[in-house]
Every structure is written in C-alpha cells, then in structure tokens.
Amino acid sequence: MPLQLPSHPGPATMSIGMVRAANDLSPAFAGADQQIRRKGSRYALTFTMPSLSYTEAMPWMTDLAAEGDTVIMDVVQPGLVIPAGGDPRVLGGGQAGATLTIDGLDAGYAIRKGQFFSLITSAQRYLYRAAQAVTANASGVAVIPLQTMLRRPPADNDVVEIVQPKIEGYVRDFDDPEVQTDHEVVLTFTIRERR
The missing domain is CATH 3.30.200 (Phosphorylase Kinase; domain 1)
Incomplete structure (x- = not known):
C-alpha cells in the first residue's frame, strides 16, 4: 500500500x-x-x-x-491557483492515445497548458500534464491533449485529481x-x- x-x-x-x-530514429544515410x-x-x-x-x-x-x-x-x-470546479471523472472507459476525455467539470472550467493532474486507475495514480489549454463545454466535458500517452486505459468514472495532483x-x-x-x-x- x-x-x-x-x-x-x-x-x-x-x-x-x-x-x-x-x-x-536517425537514418544512417541522409533523411530526416x-x-x-x-x-x-x-x-x-x-x-x-x-x-x-x-x-x-x-x-x-x-x-x-x-x-x-x-x-x-x-x-x-507555484503561483497556479486552481479552483475546485466540480467533480472531474473519466468519461468512457478504455481510452488510449494522447488525449483524455473527462466530465463532471463546471461549464467553462479552464485547464491551462502545462498544468499537472493525476488520474487514479486500478488503485494507482498516474501523473499527466496538459499539452494544450482546454475549456470544459456547457455539459462539463473536456478533452485534454496530453504531453505523454496514456499508460493504462482508465475505467469510466475513474477519479481525476485536478486541484491537487499527486x-x-x-x-x-x-x-x-x-x-x-x-x-x-x-x-x-x-x-x-x-x-
């Protein structure tokens, strides 16, 4: 534990x-x-x-x-004031790739580019960083582009820690x-x- x-x-x-x-990957002969x-x-x-x-x-x-x-x-x-803004959760299980869709945010809630957040999946925390600024839509849904790819597919309703990531x-x-x-x-x- x-x-x-x-x-x-x-x-x-x-x-x-x-x-x-x-x-x-660096090519042996010319190329990008x-x-x-x-x-x-x-x-x-x-x-x-x-x-x-x-x-x-x-x-x-x-x-x-x-x-x-x-x-x-x-x-x-430091210096980043993060308002509570709802009860963020994963929206839809089995996500993969370099974005994470969450819901439960207040409408218009903003996540800044470079802001850390943590995701609890299968009783383990994973730390991520937003690659771009995003704002939750009127339904409280936000699709967060990630600096790194998701390491494990989250389950629907997994907790997302935005206010105090760990x-x-x-x-x-x-x-x-x-x-x-x-x-x-x-x-x-x-x-x-x-x-």
Whole structure:
C-alpha cells in the first residue's frame, strides 16, 4: 500500500524530469530524424525540502527509506491557483492515445497548458500534464491533449485529481542525510512513477 508523505511543510524546490519511452530514429544515410511516440513515458520529480529539525525530519526519513512501498507526494505548481470546479471523472472507459476525455467539470472550467493532474486507475495514480489549454463545454466535458500517452486505459468514472495532483512512485536518489551541527536536516529525493 502506498505511503502518503506529509503535505506540510511543502518542498522548497521541485525539479521535473521525464523517463521517456519514445524512440528517436536517425537514418544512417541522409533523411530526416523521426521520433515515434510510445506509451510508457512517465515523470520523475525531484524534491528538496526546506531545512527541518531532526525530529521533524524523522517521519520523512522513515517513509522515504521504506523498501518495497511506493509513496504519494503532492505536486507543486507555484503561483497556479486552481479552483475546485466540480467533480472531474473519466468519461468512457478504455481510452488510449494522447488525449483524455473527462466530465463532471463546471461549464467553462479552464485547464491551462502545462498544468499537472493525476488520474487514479486500478488503485494507482498516474501523473499527466496538459499539452494544450482546454475549456470544459456547457455539459462539463473536456478533452485534454496530453504531453505523454496514456499508460493504462482508465475505467469510466475513474477519479481525476485536478486541484491537487499527486505523484505516486518509488523513491530514488535518497540517502539518510547528515544532521548538521545546528540539528537541521535538508532532505532531497526523487519520486519516479513505476510505469
């Protein structure tokens, strides 16, 4: 079962990385380069936490060092104010490709280009990013172009987390940090989606 990391304090920084599944093709003799999109591209976010006291850092260090468990962390989108705007759900199961159709939004609800959202399918979160800005129609339906292809076909009515997206994955690049002489700890870690 995934471990939910604390939402407070929020990270001091977040770096956005991508584990790419696309194939780059370069011809041996002349011709144009090509890139073939494939499902499987996913995100790897690196977080640096603000300076914490050792006692504040203890729960973080315990969860981040857990073996065999995935963790869930809020995705930071500084300066982006995201209104509630309804109860977004997947509209129609079995979707594939590089778009996701959702409903349950308020009419006219806007999703910005580059905005993250997460999708819960079969009890696992998948993080996606809108490739273009979209606005929900009068029925609350929006077709979101995705930066990456859908990795797993969602079911009808799967939950879409727009207001507070989350990443779920395994912790990478984390070693128990040094405790500084002032008893402060700075944690840096990467969460990479598993698939």
